[in-house]
Amino acid sequence: KYKMILDLDTGIDDALALAYALADQDCDLIGIIGSYGNVLVEQGTQNSLDLLALLGASNVPVYEGLSHSSTTSNFAVQPVSARIHGNNGIANLKIKHTPKKIEKQSGVDFLIEAIHKYQKDLLLVPTGPLTNLAAAIKKDPTITKLIGHVTLMGGALTVPGNVSPVSEANIHQDPEAADEVFKSDIPLTMVGLDVTTRTLLTRNETQIWRNLHTKAGEVYADLVDYYIDAYKQTNPHLGGCALHDPLAVAAALEPNLLQTVYLNIKVDTIAPFEGRTIGDEARLNIPATTTQAAINVDVLRFITKFMERLTTLFEN
Ligand code: BDR
Ligand code: CA
Numbered sequence: 001k002y003k004m005i006l007d008l009d010t011g012i013d014d015a016l017a018l019a020y021a022l023a024d025q026d027c028d029l030i031g032i033i034g035s036y037g038n039v040l041v042e043q044g045t046q047n048s049l050d051l052l053a054l055l056g057a058s059n060v061p062v063y064e065g066l067s068h069s070s071t072t073s074n075f076a077v078q079p080v081s082a083r084i085h086g087n088n089g090i091a092n093l094k095i096k097h098t099p100k101k102i103e104k105q106s107g108v109d110f111l112i113e114a115i116h117k118y119q120k121d122l123l124l125v126p127t128g129p130l131t132n133l134a135a136a137i138k139k140d141p142t143i144t145k146l147i148g149h150v151t152l153m154g155g156a157l158t159v160p161g162n163v164s165p166v167s168e169a170n171i172h173q174d175p176e177a178a179d180e181v182f183k184s185d186i187p188l189t190m191v192g193l194d195v196t197t198r199t200l201l202t203r204n205e206t207q208i209w210r211n212l213h214t215k216a217g218e219v220y221a222d223l224v225d226y227y228i229d230a231y232k233q234t235n236p237h238l239g240g241c242a243l244h245d246p247l248a249v250a251a252a253l254e255p256n257l258l259q260t261v262y263l264n265i266k267v268d269t270i271a272p273f274e275g276r277t278i279g280d281e282a283r284l285n286i287p288a289t290t291t292q293a294a295i296n297v298d299v300l301r302f303i304t305k306f307m308e309r310l311t312t313l314f315e316n
Helices: 012-023 041-054 079-085 107-121 131-139 169-173 175-183 203-210 215-234 244-253 299-315
Strands: 002-008 027-034 062-064 122-126 149-153 188-191 258-262 265-267 277-279 291-297
Touching (some): 002 107, 027 041, 041 215, 079 215, 122 131, 244 299
Parallel strands (some): 188 291
Antiparallel strands (some): 258 291
């Protein structure tokens, strides 16, 4: 059985990723690391704890990750994030605070320890900035060869960015960290905007959850309806919201949902292209063996699974 760690900056699609991972029977969610991005790290970590409690999974430990990128001294939430995910990352809903506490061990140390313990059985899914993973690699470079696989949500290779014409939000938060991760020999799949913007959820689906008349169904319907409305303001043509983060979890569990290409990727760290994920010209003649980028997704199979799993989870 696979072990999974999620590294989340818990906004709305991160909340969906968390639910997807919990609903999977073939994998043990052994921990969640809180990150900054959609929200401050404290808020994101608390959101994960509260959502786990809502979903009856308070047994999953939650660790706090780093609060800002390695090249900045602090972090402030961008107005665009607050608009898309709400000021608290979860559509300004007040879900009950669980009395359960955040673990004492740091997220970075937890990650390093878990990789040594589970090695190839361990899957890591970061759906926020890559700050924690880069810090873990820096602290213990041996982990890149030990871990099973990293399936990350971030980047844009064949399509424009979403926070700048060339950059996707997660990578843009900490381009240096992302560059270090992409240039390491860690086995990874980049699940970027190339594929995530093709997976859409609409109000038809959230109505199904609402009709369950359970607390979890209602909260998740409220979350996603808020996200759909925010999406409508910037992408009126889309007709739904993109399932960025849950697609990364699904692909970690079932890589054949995606079609990928092997490519040595680097990340631009200097303005005006900071955060751009692009083929690394310095490694053009070196065959890529560890880094894949997703270029296509079986949308129907993914959405069907996504709805089956989450609806079953919210029913109980
Ligand atoms: C990514 O940025 C965040 O706002 C979302 O949660 C997702 O991880 C999409 O670019
Ligand atoms: Ca995210």
